[in-house]
Amino acid sequence: MAERIEVEGVSYEYQTDQRRVLAVRDASFTVEPSEFLCVLGPSGCGKTTIMNMLAGFLEPTAGEIRIGGRKQDGRLIDRGVVFQDFAQLFPWRTARRNVEFGLEVRGVPRAERRDAAMRFLKLVRLESFAESFPHQLSGGMQQRVAIARALAYNPGVLLMDEPFAALDAMTREEMQRQLADVWQQTRKTVVYITHNVTEAVYLADKVLVMAAHPGSVRAEIRLELPRPRDPLSDAFVEAQREILSHLGPHSSELEPERTPSPFATTRRPTGPAPQTKPEGGIP
C-alpha cells in the first residue's frame, strides 16, 4: 500500500513572546504513490515544520494536506514516522516488541505480529538482535529498528526526519544504502527531510529545495538517475551541482554539520543521554 500526498497552499504561523513567526509560507507539492521525496534546505527553512504537519503533530494555519485523498487532521491516517533522535524507541521493549507495537494496537494476534516483526527486522538485517533492548544497540541499529517499526503495520506513507543525521559518516552511508534497498522492496511513499545534498541525490526521485525566512519551496527537481546510484558518477555530481545552484547564497549552511533549529523543543530529562538535537516540536 502506498498513498499519494498532496500539500496545497500550506502555511504555518506561530506566535512567540515578541512576534509572529511565519515558519512555512504557501508550500504546495505532491508526492506520487511509491515516490521518494527529499525535502532539502538550510536550518530555519521550515522542513521540520512540514514534517510535523505531514505527521499530524501540527495543524497548518492555512492550506490543506491530504494523504490518500483524506485530510490530515492528526488522526486516523496510517503513517509511519522515523525521528532523528535515537531515543524514539521504547527502552522497556526489545527490538522485536518495539516493531510489534503498531500491530499490537491494531489487535493483531500474537503469533502473527511476531512473524511480521521478524520479517521487518530481517528487512533491516537485525533479525539476530530481535531480543535485544534498545540500549544494547548502536545508534545505527536503533534507527534501523525504528524504520522496521514504522513499516511493520504497513502504513501508506513513511515520513523520515533526518533519521541518519546524528550518525557518523560511514554508518550514515551504509544506512542510506540499506534504506534505498528497503524502499525498493516495500515501495512506500516516502518523505525524507534532510539538509545533506549528497543524501538527497542518493535517495530521492524528487527533491524539494527549500529557502529560509520564511520557509518556502524554492525549486522542485526530478532526479532520473538509475538505481542503485553511484555518488562518484558524473550524472550524480551534475545533479548535486544543480541542486546547489538552487540553494544559492545559503548553500554554505548545507554542510552535514547540524545547527540548532528554531523549532527545537527543550530536551526532557528522561531517556538515554541526548546525543542528537531534539526533533522539532510544537513551537
Next chain:
Amino acid sequence: MSASPNRRRQVTVRGTLGIVAFLAVYEAFARSGMFSTAITPPLEIIGVAFVSSLAGGYIFLQAGATLLRVAIGMALALTIAVPLGMLMGRSRLAERALAPLVSILMPIPSLAWVPLIVLWFGIGNTATILVVVYAATFPLLFNVWTGVRTVNQMWIRAAVVMGASRACVFRQVVLPAALPFVITGMRLAFGRAWIAVIGGELLASPQTGLGKVIFDANEYLNADVMLSALVVIGAIGLFFERMVFHRLERSTVERWGMTAQTRR
C-alpha cells in the same frame, strides 16, 4: 549491565568493612567506662539479648507485627498516591487543584500527627497504620506525579503515530516510562513508613511491634534489648533495600538502560 561476581564480592567486602569499623568504634566506646555497661552494653551482651529474644519466636512476632503495619500502610498509600499522582501528571486541572495541598501536607512530619490521630482513632493498631499511610503517601505521590509529567514526549508521539489510543498510550508508554520514578518513590516511601511505624508504635501504644519492644525495654533500662531491636530494624531495612527494591530495579529499569535517572 550486571556486575561480575568478582566485582560484586568486592563491593560486599567493602560494605562489610564499614559496618565492622562502626561496630569496633561502638565496642571501644562501650568498654571505655564513660557510661555504665548497663546503658552501653558491649556487643557480646547485645548478642545475648538478641539470642534470648529469638526464644519462642518472640522477636519474629514483634517484627512481623511491625512489618504487617508497614505493608498495610504502604498498600493504602499506593492506592491513594498512584492514581492521584497519575491524575496530577496527566491533567492540568488536577495538578493546579491539588499541587498546593500536596505542598502544604508533604513537609508536615507524620509523627506530628500522632497526638491528633490518637485523639480521633484511639491508641492502637489503626492509629499506627494511619501514621504510616501519611508518611508513605507523599513521597510516592510526588514521584508518580513527576514521573508521569516528565515522560519523554517522543515516546508518546511515536505511540500516537502508530495509532495508539489515549488509554493505550497511558498503559503502554506512560506507565513503563514513569517506572524509574515510581520505584524511587516506593523506596523513599518505604523509608518514611519504616520511621513512622516505629514512632507510631512508641507513641500510639499498640500491643505489639518493634517500637513497643524498645519502649517496654526502656521501662526496665534494658539497653541491650533496645539495641538488639535496633539491629533488627536496621536488618529488615537492609533486606528490603537489597531484596525488594534493588531486585525490582535490576529486573526493570536497569535491564532497560533507564537507570541514569534513578542514580541521580
